[in-house]
Amino acid sequence: MPDLDTAFSALADPTRRAILAKLAEGEATVMELAQPFAMSQPAISRHLKVLEGAGLIVRRVEGTRRPCRLAPDAIRQIDQWLDMMRAALAKNYDRLDSVLAAMQSEKEQENE
Amino acid sequence: MPDLDTAFSALADPTRRAILAKLAEGEATVMELAQPFAMSQPAISRHLKVLEGAGLIVRRVEGTRRPCRLAPDAIRQIDQWLDMMRAALAKNYDRLDSVLAAMQSEKEQENE
């Protein structure tokens, strides 16, 4: 799954997650997104390109601005992958539970 | 949130996700995990170290083996972060909905 590669590695950067958090409040232009960071505008442009490449944001053209907003695609993909993990964890947890239960009942037999 | 950095970047690698998928079937030793990959054992050891550092797996010592299994911690953290995104997406979706509804009712007024 090459898309998950891109999505997860896009999310691995704190600046990019901060950008997404900002976009969670709604659409924003590149300058608006760049403003809170102690980082050059080209650096932010590059981060946005990465986020766009990962399907995490989309952009429209509005005169000289490129307002960005969140896109649901990549998040959905990640969710699907995590579902698999959650299921596995639940299963393993149940297994652990039954092991513990078995140990407990052995112990109880000892004590009889 | 430095832990999310580590967790997401651990998940950005397809070999590591494959290892996690294997571990979803249950505990496995380093050799068992390395076997399906066309990759040296030290490379796998390093990947496991990354996964452990991210809190995605835990290891026990069993003689000369180090069986690994999934740990729920990092997944939980990622879930929390995604919850925030999901909420924002839902909110933005609602907002879009209401914009569309407004556009629709303007149009209807035109047609009267």
Added chain:
DNA sequence: CAGTTATATAATAATCTAATTATATAACTG
């Protein structure tokens, strides 16, 4: 049209990552 604003791209340097091979360690096995 000249100047400014919003954004993108390119060149470059610094840092990080992931793989390999070689080697170390420590536990099993005969």
Added chain:
DNA sequence: CAGTTATATAATTAGATTATTATATAACTG
């Protein structure tokens, strides 16, 4: 104990990533 097995660590190298500055582009503004 000697040899083997399971795993880890180190040195090295190749490639990717991130930031910077300088510059390009294209749309607004007076």
